Amino acid sequence: MATEGHAGEPPSRGKRADAQRNRQTVLAAAAEVFVASGVDAPIRQIAARAGVGMATIYRHFPTRADLVTAVYHHQIEECAEAGPTLLATADSPFDALRQWIDLFVDFLVTKHGLADALQSDSDRFAALHTYFLDRLLPVCAHLLDAAVDAGDIRPGTQPYELMRGIGNLCVGRDNDPRYEPRRLIALLLQGLQHPHAP
Amino acid sequence: MATEGHAGEPPSRGKRADAQRNRQTVLAAAAEVFVASGVDAPIRQIAARAGVGMATIYRHFPTRADLVTAVYHHQIEECAEAGPTLLATADSPFDALRQWIDLFVDFLVTKHGLADALQSDSDRFAALHTYFLDRLLPVCAHLLDAAVDAGDIRPGTQPYELMRGIGNLCVGRDNDPRYEPRRLIALLLQGLQHPHAP
DNA sequence: CACTAAGTGGAGCGTTGTTCCGTTTCAGGT
């Protein structure tokens, strides 16, 4: 499927060959550095790893959000596409929603500081926030609607609020055994379900 | 009540008079700047506002967390003391827990970026995190236990996890009409309650 | 009043984000 021309992502066709090559080199280096040092890693470090100048990175990815977006583009896409699939295969719409949220959480917690970046109150990552929302919010809304229609959960919950809440719950120090976001998210979903008695 | 000698907070008695005066001046300036620019405001800015050198601030408050702690000391204390009070006055232990959490959320959302700082994965604010936990975790645990004992909520929830979850839900851009942490927290509490039917 | 130790201020260093500009390299036309 064609995934060119998303927000903040200039198409790579039509550029000079060396530029396209460098773009890939930077992307690969950034991916490595992000794993090692988180998405806040110094640009210099990424430039050094890629063997390019800093200006090259800024030229290809004007903001840090653009770089992060490009690095995780495939995985975001996968997550978005999993929504409809799960709705078709899961036991119930509610179950589909739960499984999808699980995927989303997996994605967030395995990326160093990604959740933090997404919800940061500095606007350095505003574009990243926007991209996530553009791509995943409709999917979440669809799952939520289906679950409401099936009578699995109470109506009235806003998809945006739910997604941000889940993202927020994933924020913070990684690998703290005392804090497992999934447990709280399960609690949240429990609260979303209809009370089973009058 | 005597609240001297907390973690990272040197007692102000026994110091020279001008030092004590400066300490207060810095605290007042920091409080103003925090409101205007958040708890991440540059030290230089606070120093300028207070009319002192940067070293003076660092001497009184070695880390930024110490400064933040000192600025909000009274309010944290109030929040801690509200726990037992609410337990005595509320309709039920569960209601006390709900009201206490409401107080806590109030505190967090009215301070620019405080929730962010608390849960940040950088360890610049580790001491702040620790202080909050030392002071508020026992209060939360007490309320939680009381609610469990009264049969209001299911057992098994860890106080640490709950507090961090609530803190996390308060992270992010302030005053976004699309995101109201309280709604999600209410949902979470709902999930915490016993299912009302088999 | 003099003396000492506590206290102070700001210059200075290291780190990071971001821009600017002289130089190099590609690609299409001759």
Next chain:
DNA sequence: ACCTGAAACGGAACAACGCTCCACTTAGTG
């Protein structure tokens, strides 16, 4: 093959910030 304009490049340069160091000032005591 060569020429040439434009695209792309690298890193120096500037700004903002955290934090430290040290020469100077001042409070309090005998």
